[in-house]
Amino acid sequence: MTLAHWQRRRLRLGMVGGGIGGNIGSAHRTAALMDGRWDVVAGVLSRDAVRGRQSAALWQIDPARSYETVETMAAAEKAREDGIDAVAICTPNADHYPSAMAFLKAGIHVICDKPLTTVVALADELAATARAKNVIFAVTHTYSGYPMVRAAREMIAAARLGTIRSVAVEYASEYQVEGAEGWQNDPQLSGPLGIVAGTGTHAHHLAEFVTGLRVRQLSADLSTLVPGNRLEDHASMHLRFSNGARGYLWNTTLAPGNANGLSIRVYGDKGGIAWHQERPETLAFTPTRGVTRLITRGSEEAGDAAGRVTRVPAGHPEGYLEAFANLYCGIADAIAAHQDGTLSGTFDFPTVEDGARGVRFMHAALRSARDGSRFVPLEDS
Amino acid sequence: MTLAHWQRRRLRLGMVGGGIGGNIGSAHRTAALMDGRWDVVAGVLSRDAVRGRQSAALWQIDPARSYETVETMAAAEKAREDGIDAVAICTPNADHYPSAMAFLKAGIHVICDKPLTTVVALADELAATARAKNVIFAVTHTYSGYPMVRAAREMIAAARLGTIRSVAVEYASEYQVEGAEGWQNDPQLSGPLGIVAGTGTHAHHLAEFVTGLRVRQLSADLSTLVPGNRLEDHASMHLRFSNGARGYLWNTTLAPGNANGLSIRVYGDKGGIAWHQERPETLAFTPTRGVTRLITRGSEEAGDAAGRVTRVPAGHPEGYLEAFANLYCGIADAIAAHQDGTLSGTFDFPTVEDGARGVRFMHAALRSARDGSRFVPLEDS
Amino acid sequence: MTLAHWQRRRLRLGMVGGGIGGNIGSAHRTAALMDGRWDVVAGVLSRDAVRGRQSAALWQIDPARSYETVETMAAAEKAREDGIDAVAICTPNADHYPSAMAFLKAGIHVICDKPLTTVVALADELAATARAKNVIFAVTHTYSGYPMVRAAREMIAAARLGTIRSVAVEYASEYQVEGAEGWQNDPQLSGPLGIVAGTGTHAHHLAEFVTGLRVRQLSADLSTLVPGNRLEDHASMHLRFSNGARGYLWNTTLAPGNANGLSIRVYGDKGGIAWHQERPETLAFTPTRGVTRLITRGSEEAGDAAGRVTRVPAGHPEGYLEAFANLYCGIADAIAAHQDGTLSGTFDFPTVEDGARGVRFMHAALRSARDGSRFVPLEDS
Amino acid sequence: MTLAHWQRRRLRLGMVGGGIGGNIGSAHRTAALMDGRWDVVAGVLSRDAVRGRQSAALWQIDPARSYETVETMAAAEKAREDGIDAVAICTPNADHYPSAMAFLKAGIHVICDKPLTTVVALADELAATARAKNVIFAVTHTYSGYPMVRAAREMIAAARLGTIRSVAVEYASEYQVEGAEGWQNDPQLSGPLGIVAGTGTHAHHLAEFVTGLRVRQLSADLSTLVPGNRLEDHASMHLRFSNGARGYLWNTTLAPGNANGLSIRVYGDKGGIAWHQERPETLAFTPTRGVTRLITRGSEEAGDAAGRVTRVPAGHPEGYLEAFANLYCGIADAIAAHQDGTLSGTFDFPTVEDGARGVRFMHAALRSARDGSRFVPLEDS
Structure with a gap:
């Protein structure tokens, strides 16, 4: 018999990275706690041992579960009866691979920040290992957790827009206007790509997630515009999708006025939609020849997929942390199904395969940019 | 020595009302859980015993801590070593008084939904009892928990708008367009006021909270416009504030297109501000003779008060649940100070005195409406 | 046989007031010229003779048609074979009556700025004289010329909103934040009302024009909040409409951030609409239980009434001057019909009767405010 | 002595194209009439003689000045003492060259719709002829007439954004979602490019006009996505500017929800701006590290350039026709200066040289698209 989630114990989460001074760790924790389905019980919270303990x-x-290395942590937690069910990895890009591999080998489910890793071959190896070990592996493309992103995906899957022709996706922010900082400016830690790894992969994932299409080819122009930046801080791409649709992707961290400007617009022969992450509660839908309709979370028109991840009524804004928590709920459901042996193989959160596509996307952009922005296929990476 | 909150155990919360089918209970719970400072451990979750257990x-x-009456719960929890630290009351308006009184008498801190109660004398009695028993008593005017509402209050306190002249506050929603439902259409449970109790008190509190002024007099027109509604569903009020400023308050539940349309605009001789609950991350500020500035949560211009209740960077929307959680954090801080004996007497959340002002406001509106909309003083209630 | 307008000569317009230094005269002129249906050929453009000639x-x-008094102008233009067809009066409020009367007596059509005049009896006398002399008399409630205002009126007349329950109308601006200037602060020229005459009458007209309802009763709070201002600069009103609908009207000139903030929202049992003058191309319409639709000028959903006053396609913004020109086109049509003897008696622009209602509205507000904001009937004025 | 414009006679305008059924002719006429500086007195209004007379x-x-060919018109108007001062050409793209050449040879000033023509060599010939004949030649990139576009240009010229790094320009519309119509789908009349000629050239001009930079290189992907369309209906471009700045340009006519979606965003090291043609009265400006300021036409912060083309106060929306009229005022000023012999050689409207750059831009896009989207220099065209 399958138990409903509230009939089960809370799941136990460990964290790698994400401690004091980190950006994203506390968002993982809040997202996990919010719905009462996870406890955070162990971690290697910092590369610095003192800061880790703090x-x-x-x-x-529990101080006894504050570890100094992922290897120690994986071994110790695997050995405990009350060991962690899953680990969340929030370290710099290049550290994802060794950390994830340590937990995969211990048979512990993995929740990894994006990009999955910095090299296509390592990404493929992670995916293969997860399959081989029968371990759930989520990649936190957080923005796919927003209810109205789910609604957009559902509308397109139901052909409300007809045949998709054009996709405009942007990730513009302003956090490097005065220069990149920390590990994000260090190719040893970030890998060979800068903002395309850091934010461009979110845009790429969003475009594929919402449309259900695949980017087959792209032409990229990558630039480093701020003196002192060591990796690209500006990118534009022409996209060609699996069904022949066209698109562009614009990505920069140099755009004052854009705190976190991820947006997507999709146009088909029957209509168009627009969604912007900074105003996530509304999806604008315009049927061909018709007027724009502002579909809001909590409304009937938002549909079932959005309804499943809605906590409070329309007009009571949900935001980024709730979107993040929606991923954590989906992961908890999958782990429960895994424990029950009822796992279906399809997930409502991004997986290691999506993560590996992101790494391919990064390297395709790099190849195109190095070859005069010629179109290159994504799959060759 | 005072312990930081993370050095303490989580606080233990009980709930009265808020079970399956309720509107606001799950918001209380999520708000409490989100930051890892509370556990929900006991409750009388429904007037129906079966539904309560479910x-x-x-x-x-724990089923042993699922009670059938508030009296049983207050006594049992008071007797436990690990009894609840506070109780959240989410029942119909008229039930607030007896529930709150049961816990006050047991010396348990109270978090009560608004309006505090339906009768001025009972409101005053709750306030007096809380003082006498030295118990913390919060009233969840949730909207005061938004960072940019805190920023607005701070800006006005710092005279950024100069002398306040005019306040426009609205609470327009659409949930009774087809008629009021349930206890909200039952004067036995709602009390003598309908939407003014249900949403107007939020608008009144917001106006006083943001401006730091008091409504001294008001003129109200209360109407019941939907056939079958037993209490008012439309209200407009002229307001006169303690410093001579003027204002209006518009309140209805009959306005399609307004999911939860609480907004406030404040104008002084040096500038004006505008904030809308459905877009809570931005506060528009226009200095006299200047252009409008969109101050966002997470920016430096948002100021210290907003900064203290900010979890994620600008552009990563926080919303209603985070605003609610900000109240729960403030209450947790106050309870910690109470336990340490360092309670200051000023709180960053609305208290029983604010709740009692709300009940006065309700009754002033009723008196004015019954007397040809003449101005009446708020304090006479 | 009736000639189409383009088969006729251009109409000849005279102006009273509106010269150099005036606010509204050049808007009248541009509105008249834009569509090639009027020439401006005569005027008393300033009370100052030199400035008038300049x-x-x-x-x-033609200098020969630059006059020093309205009496001279009316007589001279009446006597010319190519005399003016109509006169536009753009002087301070208290001057409207004598100017209009001079041209009415000469049988010249009148286009008068609002408010019609300052006293109810004089307003009635103007209306009676216009009828007696069979002269067309327009009052420039300019905002009724916007296509999407026409669309709103048409939707409501077609019962798209069902039974109207609630009307929220505002006219908030910022031009007196540092004090009223010129004749607008002079009761001799402005009359007994300040901003309610200057902008409130626009809001009142808009509410009646859009809904097709009449304000039957109102309760007003009028205040003078800026030291040195001699007339009210802040007003709020409760409104009761002919069908039992309720409303409020907020009116101030002290609201930084509101350049020209005229807006209206109307709610019925079948839906609601919202329109804001500063974004005039879009009418938001929300059917009950549905999502908000952004109806734009130039779209099919904008309807026939908007279509008749549309010059350029959707997305090519039309604005204030085009709205004003729409009144001038309507007036030109009416004068053509008058010349042909085919005048129907209904007009698509505000007339002297609308103007007289505005004066009643002003005085009802004054009476209510002087009597503790009690409700007073509009018709008693 | 130079006469002020109001001391002069109105200028006389002829039209080629633009008659009944045309899109843009009536906009030219309204723009010319609005400010009382032009009369429309002659024309070849349609290729169809009957429709031309109607x-x-x-x-x-005057029927005597309704001509059947541009050659007849140019000769006849040149011969008249009261002949036209200028001609507005609103015919399909491929007709611009012969029409313009006829009037240039007659020494009549030319106002030509965009694109200037379809072939680079012909564009250069028009420019050379205009210079040789000392004739004023304007190209109606209408959007450069908006006050807040002028403000943006002025701010950037004054280094308010610092060094420009990134430019995002879009022209998305929806008018070909169901297929291209009429001459726009006919390569004989449109030339070798479809929407890049029709709207893309506006986007290119706007980017260069606002930034003061030149596009040096571009990479284009051109697609024809609607079956039956004979020319491209979707384009994306990477742009490289003269100072090293990067950008992208997105251009489509297949985007439901975008009535006329021309927008530009420019980012420098000191700040960023954003402007959208459908909301033309506001320019958003965000200084680096600061909050977004909404600079509106009519405000002091809008600056001198916007102030010079402002008719009515802030909050009274001006729109497309006023922007168009601003070009006509500038052209009238230039013709007056030409008549006075005081022409300076710099113009505040786009000229034949700007038009020729647009044709180069079109052909660069074509060359890049045909070569795998490789970067190509603009100047080679």
Whole structure:
């Protein structure tokens, strides 16, 4: 018999990275806690051991479960009866591979920040290992957790837009206007790509997630416009999708006025949609020849997929942390199904395969940019 | 020595009302859980005993702590070593008084939904009892928890708008367009006021909270426009504030297109501000003779008060649940100070005194409406 | 046989007021010229004779037709074979009556700025005289010329909103934040009302024009909040309409951030609409239980009434001057019909009767405010 | 002595194309009439002689000056003492060259719709002829007439954004979602490019006009996505500017929800701006590290360039026709200076040289698209 989630114990989460001073760790934690389905119980919260212990204290983690290396942590947690069910990895890009591999080998489910890793071959190896070990592996393309992104995907799958012709996706932000900082400016830690790894992969994933199409070819112009930046801080791409649709992707961290400007517009022969991450509660839908309709989370027109991830009524804004929590709920459901032996193989959160596509996307952009922006196929990477 | 909050155990919360089928209970729970400072451990979750037990199971509450009456719960929890630190009351308006009184008498801190109660004398009695018992008593005017509402209050306190002259506050929604439902259409449960109790008190609190002024007099027109509605569903009020400023308050539940349209605009001789609950991350500020500036949560211009209740960077939307959670964090801080004996007497969340002002506001509106909309003083209620 | 307008000569317009330094005269002129249906050929453009001649030169008016008094102008133009067809009066409020009367008596059609005049009896006398002399008399409630205002009126007349329940109308601006200037602060020229005459009458007209309802009763709070202002600069009103609908009207000139903030929202049992003058091309329409639709000028859903006053396709913004020109086109049509003897008696522009209602509205507000904001009937004025 | 414009006679305008059934002719006429500086007195209003005469009657043009060919018209108007001062050419793209050449040779000033023509060599010939004949030649990139576009240009020229790094320009519309119609789908009349000629050239001009930079290289992907369309209906381009800045240009006519979606965003090291043609009264400006400021036409912050083309106060929307009229005022000023012999050689409207750059831009896009989207220099065309 399958138990409903509330009939089960809370799942136990470990964290790698994400401690004091980190950006994304506390968002993982809040997302996990919000719905009462996870506890955060263990971690290697910092590469610095002292800071790691302080972070563990801040998060009320038992000092005995505050580890100094992922290898120790994986082994110790695997050995405990009350060991972690899953680990969330929030370290710099190049550290994802070794960390994830340590937990995969211990048979512990993995939740990894994006990009999955920096090299296509390592990405493929992670995917293969996850399959071989029968371990759930999520990649936190957080923005796919927004209810109205789910609604957009559902509308397109139901052919509400007809045949998709054009996709415009952007990720413009402003956080490097005065220069890149920390590991994001260090090719050893970030890998060979800068903002395309850091934010462009979100845009690429969003475009594929919402449309259900695949980017087959792209032409990229990558530039480093701020003196002192070591990796690209500006990118534009022409996209060609699996069904022949065209698109562009614009990606920069140099755009004052764009706090976190991820947006997508999709146009088909029957209509168009527009969604912007900074105003996530509304999806604008314009049927061909018709007027624009502002579909809001919580409304009947938002549909079932959005309804499944809705906590409070329309007009009571849900935001980024709720979108993130929607991924954590989906992962918890999948782990429950895994425990019950009822796992279906399709997931409502991005997986290691999506993560590996992101790494292909990064390297296709690099190849195109190095060859005069000629079109290159994504799959060759 | 005072412990930081993360050095303490999580606080234990009980709930009265809020079970399956309720509107606001799950928002209380999510708000409490989100930051890892509370656990929900006990409750009388429904007036219906079966539904109460189901709700307890859903929220993973020990069946032994799922009670059938508030009196039983208050006594049992008071007696436990690990009894609840506070109770959240989410029942119909008229039930607030007896529930709150039961916990006050047991010395348990109270978090009560608004309006505090339906009668001025009972409101005053709750306030007096809380003082006498030295118990913390919060009233969940949730919207005061938004960072940019805190920013607005801080800007006005710092005289950024100069002398306040005019306040326009609205609470327009659409949920009764086809008629009021349930206890909200039952004067026995709602009390003598309908939407003014249900949403107008939020608008009144917001106006006083943001401006730091008091409504001294008001003129109200209350109407019941939907056939079958037993209480008012439309209200407009002229407001006169303590410093001579003027204002209006518009309140209806009959306005299609307004999911949850709470907004405030404040104008002084040095500038004006505008904030809308459905787009809570931005506060528009226009200095006299200047251009409008869109101040966003997470920006430096948002100021200290907003900064203290900010979880994620600008552009990563926070919303209603985070605003609610900000109240729960403030209450947790106050309870910690109470436990340490360092309670200051000023709170960053609405208290029983604010709740009692709301009840006065309701009754002033009723008196004015019954007397040809003449101006009446708020304090006479 | 009736000639189409383009088979006729251009109509000849005279102006009273509106010269150099005036606010509204050049808007009248541009509105008249834009569609090639009027020439401006005569005027008393300023109370100051020198400035009057300079203004005439600027507008390429024959010096012989630049007059010093309205009486001279009315007589001289009446006597010319090519005399003016109509006169536009753009002087301070208290001057409207004598100017209009001079031209009415000469049988010349009148286009008068609002408010019609300052006293109810004089307004009635103007209306009676216009009828007696069979002269067309327009009052420039300019905002009724916007295509999407016409669309709103048409939708409501077609019962798209069902029974109207609630009307929220505002006219908030910022031009007196640092004090009223010129004749607008002079009760001799403005009359007994300040901003309610200057902008409130626009809001009142818009509410009646869009809904097709009449304000039967109102309760007003009028305040003078800026030291040195001699007339009210802030007003709020409760409105009761002919069908039982309720409303409020908020009116101030002290609201930084509101350049010209005229807006209206109307709610019925079948849906609601919202329109804002600063974004005039879009009418938001939300059917009950449905999502908001952004109906734009130039779209099919905008309907026939909007279509008749549309010059350029959707997405090519039309604005204030085009709205004004729409009144001038309607007036030109009416004068053509008058010349042909085919005048129907209904007009698509505001007339002297609308103007007289505005004066009643002003005085009802004054009476209510002087009597503790009690409700007073509009018709008693 | 130089006469002020209002001391002069109105200028006389002829039209080629633009009659009944045309799209843009009536906009030219309204723009010319609005400010009282032009009369429309002659034309070849349609390729169809009957429709031409009907159109002339509609516009109150003397039948004797309604011509059947541009050659007849140019000769006859040149011969008249009261002949036209300038001609507006609103015919299909491929007709611009012969029409313009006829009037240039007659020494009559030319106002030509965009694109200037379809072939680079012909564009250069028009420019050379205009210089040789000392004739003013304007190309109606209408959008450069908007006050806030002028403000943006002025701000960037004053280094308010610092060094420009990135430019995002779009022209998305929806008018070919169901297929291209008429001459726009006919390569004989449109030339070798479809929407890049029709709307893309506006986007290119806007980018260069606002930034003061030149596009040096571009990479284009051109697609024909609607079956039956004979020319491209979707384009994306990577742009490289003269100072090293990067950009993208997105151009489509297949995007439901975009009535006329021309927009530009420019980012420098000191700040960013955003402007959208459908909301033309506001320019959003965000200084680096600061909050977004909404600069509106009519405000002091809008600056001198916007102020010079402002008719009515802030909050009274000006739109497309006023922007168009601003070009006509500038052209009238230039013709007056030409008549006075005081022409400076710099113009505040787009000229034949700008038009020729547009033709180069079109052909560069074509060359890049045909070569795998490789970057190509603009100047080679």
